[in-house]
Structure formats: structure tokens, C-alpha cells
Amino acid sequence: MGEGQEGSLKLHFDGHLRLEFRGAKVTTDAGLLVVRELDEMLGLTEMAGEMISENRNGRNVQHELAGLLRQSVYARLAGYEDVNDQEALRDPAMRAVVGKKALDRNAASSQTVSRFETETLVTEQNIEALSSINAVWVEKAIARTNTKKIVLDMDSSESPVHGAQEGSAYNGHFSSRCYHPLFVFNQFGDCEGATLRPGNVHSADGWRDLLEPIVDRYKDADKKLYFRGDAAFASPGVYEYLEENRILYAIRLPANQVLSREIEHLMTRPVGRPPKRPRVYYHDFSYRAASWDKPRRVIAKVEWHQGELFPRVGFIVTNMSALAKNVVRFYNKRGNCERWIKEGKSALDWTRLSCTRFSSNQVRLALFVLAYNMGNFLRRFALPSQVSHWSLSSIQLKLIKIGAKVVSHSRRTIFQMAEVAVPEALFAALLERIRCLVAAPT
Numbered sequence: 001m002g003e004g005q006e007g008s009l010k011l012h013f014d015g016h017l018r019l020e021f022r023g024a025k026v027t028t029d030a031g032l033l034v035v036r037e038l039d040e041m042l043g044l045t046e047m048a049g050e051m052i053s054e055n056r057n058g059r060n061v062q063h064e065l066a067g068l069l070r071q072s073v074y075a076r077l078a079g080y081e082d083v084n085d086q087e088a089l090r091d092p093a094m095r096a097v098v099g100k101k102a103l104d105r106n107a108a109s110s111q112t113v114s115r116f117e118t119e120t121l122v123t124e125q126n127i128e129a130l131s132s133i134n135a136v137w138v139e140k141a142i143a144r145t146n147t148k149k150i151v152l153d154m155d156s157s158e159s160p161v162h163g164a165q166e167g168s169a170y171n172g173h174f175s176s177r178c179y180h181p182l183f184v185f186n187q188f189g190d191c192e193g194a195t196l197r198p199g200n201v202h203s204a205d206g207w208r209d210l211l212e213p214i215v216d217r218y219k220d221a222d223k224k225l226y227f228r229g230d231a232a233f234a235s236p237g238v239y240e241y242l243e244e245n246r247i248l249y250a251i252r253l254p255a256n257q258v259l260s261r262e263i264e265h266l267m268t269r270p271v272g273r274p275p276k277r278p279r280v281y282y283h284d285f286s287y288r289a290a291s292w293d294k295p296r297r298v299i300a301k302v303e304w305h306q307g308e309l310f311p312r313v314g315f316i317v318t319n320m321s322a323l324a325k326n327v328v329r330f331y332n333k334r335g336n337c338e339r340w341i342k343e344g345k346s347a348l349d350w351t352r353l354s355c356t357r358f359s360s361n362q363v364r365l366a367l368f369v370l371a372y373n374m375g376n377f378l379r380r381f382a383l384p385s386q387v388s389h390w391s392l393s394s395i396q397l398k399l400i401k402i403g404a405k406v407v408s409h410s411r412r413t414i415f416q417m418a419e420v421a422v423p424e425a426l427f428a429a430l431l432e433r434i435r436c437l438v439a440a441p442t
């Protein structure tokens with residue numbers, strides 16, 4: 001008897017090869033299993049049932065709120081940014097992670113997930129609940145992090161739109177019709193909070209509404225707070241708020257004639273052949289703008305680069321007492337915040353805010369932030385040292401996108417993982433690091 005050919009496809013370039021499509025028996029996202037393990041150890045998505053208000057009624061409710069949130073977040077972390085993709089995710093990996101014994105039934109359909117995101121979550125109470133869930137997640141992560149200080153970086157970003165979404169507007173700085181969300185990250189890459197704003201608002205609009213709840217969370221945490229921001233946040237209101245709350249800050253200050261006069265002695269090109277490495281000079285002085293209530297310390301950095309006629313000049317206003325050089329170095333690390341925003345854009349596509357209603361897009365951004373933080377927690381707590389440098393995109397492509405064959409027995413289900421970018425030993429190390437979190441404080 002020859003080998004059966006029914007149900008398989010032949011390839012003409014090699015007659016020995018056959019293709020079989022058995023959708024329910026294979027998965028392309030087996031790495032979600034390790035995400036679920038981390039989720040379980042930290043107790044993240046399980047809290048959704050207690051914090052999200054239920055508006056579904058009747059006896060036909062099949063999926064719990066925690067499972068629906070898990071499915072929405074995991075799908076985004078796996079790179080499926082649209083609700084329409086949920087149909088493709090009703091495979092063994094997603095069914096295994098959305099809830100206990102979920103392999104016995106399907107994950108939620110795209111219609112169910114859509115109703116969850118655009119009807120259940122869009123209420124004002126549940127939008128606030130999503131923000132609270134993210135705050136608790138970050139608290140759990142910080143509780144497992146050995147640190148005495150928290151550095152908060154605030155920055156805005158562009159989320160282009162391609163329709164008539166409510167609240168979108170043309171932004172001259174970005175030269176596009178967009179939303180203009182505002183983000184706060186800590187130094188470990190956790191997104192402490194985010195808010196969606198209309199496209200035509202100033203970069204610092206609503207800064208206090210976003211920052212104040214984050215600061216309040218840390219008041220009893222015995223941690224020193226620091227703040228960094230670009231020139232958009234150089235305003236008396238920001239300085240006064242930070243000083244009132246004893247937060248050390250370094251904020252870029254736009255140049256003006258008064259500031260330029262303070263560094264005139266550094267604006268003469270150094271004598272001699274310029275070296276390959278730039279010549280850098282620092283100068284700090286007391287300065288009071290007309291709108292300020294008191295003088296503040298300003299640090300100037302002047303860089304002379306080979307081949308450039310004029311120096312590069314930057315000013316920073318600060319209440320830190322460290323050496324000028326160290327304050328500038330501290331401020332320059334703000335670039336990590338921009339990198340994390342780019343990670344959210346490239347790996348998760350969190351700029352894809354395509355719903356018609358503004359409230360629905362608020363929910364989408366909040367879910368993207370939860371997915372981002374889930375991935376960042378995986379990077380922070382689970383990745384062994386040899387792969388700790390992985391970006392969110394690398395985690396997504398090399399770890400989450402592991403292919404697997406699913407073999408079901410009467411008492412257990414086995415995922416036979418493809419050993420390519422992540423060998424068995426590395427995967428075992430991931431799980432071991434996650435299990436060690438149980439002994440950490442909660």
C-alpha cells in the first residue's frame with residue numbers, strides 16, 4: 001500500500017514534498033504560553049473581573065471578562081492589532097492561554113471581542129478601570145525591582161489617522177492629521193500611563209492630569225522621584241508642581257537672547273586644529289524668566305564638532321545639585337523614552353487607532369499599553385542575560401512566534417515546540433526565572 005495522498009497538496013519543484021493544512025493541530029504563536037505563565041505568576045489579567053464593570057446580561061454569556069481582556073492584550077502583543085484578526089487566533093495557543101481548560105472550547109470570536117472593546121470597555125468607568133489596571137501592573141513590577149529611585153520621562157507622539165475619526169485634527173508639527181497621545185515611562189521601560197488627546201493640542205497639554213496620579217502612587221513608596229522632559233514641558237506650572245512635590249527634574253529649555261548672552265565666552269571657536277572628537281564645555285548659572293516666580297539653575301552645554309562652523313548649544317533647567325556634566329548625562333538618557341515609544345509603534349503598531357469614536361480609540365490605546373507592558377515585563381523579569389538585550393520586536397518574532405504541533409491525549413495536551421531561535425534550554429530558563437517571581441513581594 002502506498003502513502004495516502006488525499007488531503008495534501010503537491011509541489012512541482014520536488015515531488016517528494018506534500019503540504020497538509022490541519023489548522024487546529026498547529027499554532028504559530030506558541031510563545032504566548034510563556035506570556036501566560038508570567039501573567040499567572042504576577043496576577044495581572046485575572047484582576048480584570050473585579051475592576052471592569054460588566055454590562056452584559058442574559059444566560060448566553062460564555063466568556064469571562066478576564067479571558068476577554070487576556071485575549072485582547074495577548075493578540076496585540078503577538079502583533080495582531082485589529083479585532084478582525086481574532087478569527088485567526090482561535091487556535092490551540094490562544095485557546096490554551098485565555099482561560100483554564102480553554103482548549104475544550106474556542107476562544108472568543110472577533111464579534112465577541114469587538115463588542116467587548118467597543119461596548120463594554122468604552123464606558124467612562126471602564127476606561128478609568130483600564131488605567132487603574134495598568135497602574136496596578138506597574139506597581140507589581142516595581143515591587144519586584146530593586147531600586148530606590150523612579151525616573152519619570154514624559155513625551156508625546158503622533159498617531160496618524162486616515163479617515164474622519166472623532167477628535168483627530170491636523171497637526172502642523174507632524175504635518176499630518178492625527179491624534180496626539182501623551183506617555184509617561186519609568187527608567188525600566190514600563191509605561192506608567194498614557195492618555196489619548198486630539199491631534200491639534202500642544203505637546204504638554206494635559207500633563208498634570210496624567211502625571212499627578214502617577215506621583216501620588218509613589219508618595220508612600222519610599223522612593224525618590226525624578227522627572228525629565230523636552231522643551232515642550234518648560235513652563236512655570238511644571239517647575240512649581242515638581243518642586244512642591246520634591247521631585248528632582250531636568251527639562252530642556254528653549255534658547256533665547258538672555259540665555260545666549262550667558263555663554264558668549266564659549267561661542268568663540270577654540271584655537272588650533274579641531275580634534276575628531278567634539279570639544280564639550282559646560283556652564284551653569286542662575287536665570288529667571290519674566291514668567292517665573294524665582295530664579296532657577298540653568299546648565300548650558302556647548303559642543304564644537306569637527307567640520308561644523310557653529311557649535312551645538314543646549315540649555316537645561318534643573319533643581320538638581322549634581323555637577324553640570326552629570327545633569328546633562330542624566331537628561332540625555334531621556335532618549336530611551338523615545339525608543340520605547342518607537343517600540344510600541346513598530347512591534348505593536350499602537351498608532352493604529354482606526355475606530356470612529358474617540359472613546360473607542362481611548363480603549364484601543366489603553367489595550368496597546370497593557371500589551372506593551374506585558375512584553376516589557378517579560379523582557380525585564382524572564383529573559384536570561386544572554387537575550388536580555390532583545391527588543392520588543394525580537395521577543396515577538398523569536399519567542400512569541402514559535403511554531404508548534406499540538407498533540408492531544410486523554411489527560412494532557414502537548415505542544416511540540418519548534419526549536420529554532422529559542423532552544424529548549426533557553427525556554428526552560430525563561431520558565432525558571434518566571435517561577436522565581438512567586439517568592440518575590442507582591
